[in-house]
Amino acid sequence: MYKALLVYPDNISREETRLMLPWEQHGFRLHAYADSLSDAQALLRTQLFDLILIDLKPSQAIGMQICEQLREQSRASIILLGGSHDFQLLRKAMALQVSDYIADPVQPEDLAASLCKVKKELDVQPVHSKRFNLSYESKKSQNPSIIDLVKQYVQEQMHENITLKKISSMLHFNCAYLGQKFKDQENMSFNEYLLQQRMEKAKVLLEKTDMRIYEIANEVGYTEIDWFYKKFKEYTGASANEYRKQSTVYA
DNA sequence: GTACGCGTTCTTCCCCAGCT
């Protein structure tokens, strides 16, 4: 069971969030609450948390400030709740290595999906083994290009319906221009990159897990299973099932 | 370097049928 810290300046919305889900069924225990940055920092000095949830609803500026401060102090996964669709906010969240960003209104199914994603990450790489050189400051000094942000978005939101249009809108760039810039830098179109990332992840899931193919399709962002079958065969030359059998034989 | 318009090409979705 992973330990979660809820940072909620507002007691009412804190209760709403607490009651939104059967947390323990998702592998998390709401271990502590903080209603200010100083409270949260004090808790982090004495305890190790796997996940920090920060409410942006009362004030996005304060929420992001809390996020920034806590990121410098802790390697825990962070989920931001109730923010707007404003790109500047999203961009900052990405730079702070936030695991997920759920915009307002926060729906229980979104939060559940987010917890599921974080749990998988923690299962693979627990907080205490995370390298600390991925801090915001080091990330800031690297000055990631816009294409790096696009790629980062693809990696983190692969399970979602990703379109260049959506990303370019968030990044405040023209869709055609961003696509052109992406191709210039990566020598492949945005869709080729997206397909490659999805297929490589699907291959790993087929090899390493016993997930159903429709579950894997969903995990890598395909809502239509038939389309996933088509693209997978086109990409690998084998159907998903054949690929799994082959990889099992040679494993 | 950035942005937009527009025609073309490609991807995705949806529906369906058939196989194991």
Next chain:
DNA sequence: AGCTGGGGAAGAACGCGTAC
């Protein structure tokens, strides 16, 4: 139930030219 693939329609991405 789960997997595979064909075909059509709609929407998204791409390529190219142009402008600031």
